Amino acid sequence: MPGVHEVVHPLIGRHLTVLRNETTRPAEFRGSVRRLATLLAYEATKDLGSLPTKVKTPVAMAEGCELTDRIGLVPILRAGLGMVDPVLDLIPSAEVWHLGLYRDEETAQPVRYYDKLPPGKPVDTALVLDPMLATGGSAVAALQTLYEWGVGRAKVLSLIASQEGVDTVAAAFPQAQVYVCKVDPELNDQKFIVPGLGDAGDRSFNTIIH
Structure with missing residues (x-):
């Protein structure tokens, strides 16, 4: 599927x-x-913009590059927080903006409760960090917010997704790119990915109720 x-x-x-x-x-x-x-x-991030530069090594001058894109990381609270630091290790200059979304357990629809996108010029490239792309509702809501803010390019990074989830995102925003480790075939009645990995937030933060 193009874009996935x-x-x-x-x-x-x-x-x-x-x-x-x-x-x-x-x-x-x-x-x-x-x-x-x-x-x-x-x-x-293979297609990030860059410009050539030169640096002086202890031995001689060398060719190098500088990133030109202004990059924003947008973790979906709370599970997306675990993906922030490793991406910042790769892109230390990235800005971090938070979107708080939770899934209504009765309707399975996303509910936005927190939005920390700044006023003014948006970033050039936004990376939405959401470990689980289940129904796709949270990713669509996040992308809608980012495009309304004026972001030119947005990419969703998810550890695992359902086929329904990636189809939903692709249908709503065909211009968005989705990077995922694995697309599982289906969702169960509770809208969990099958076979999936459970609830990434609860498993990361040790809040599973036994």
Whole structure:
């Protein structure tokens, strides 16, 4: 599907297996989230704008480059927070703007409760960080907000998605790019991805109610 990039790599397969395993402890879960976020961000940023520059090494002058895009990271609270630091490690100059969205358990529709996008000129490229793309509702709501803000280019980075979720995003915003580790076939009656990995936020922050 145009605009949807399912990134295939042995390291992605391994760390996704860790996330899927129901016995994985929160600390190990968070570690694999960080590593997968790094790998996704590497793929999603291959087309960032840059300009050539020169630097002086201890030995001689060398060719280099500087990024020209103003980049914003938009984690979807709360599960997206675990993806912020690894992406910032790759792009230290990135700005971080927060969108608070939660899924209404009765309707499965996104509800926005927090919006920290600044007034003024938007970033050139926005990376939406959302570990789970289930129905696609939260991603669509986030993209709608970003495009209304004036962002020229937006990409969604998700660890796992359902086919319904990526179809929903592609139908609503065909210009958006989605980078995902794995697209699973379906959702269950509770709108959880199947086979999925459970609730990424609860598993990351150790808030599963037993």
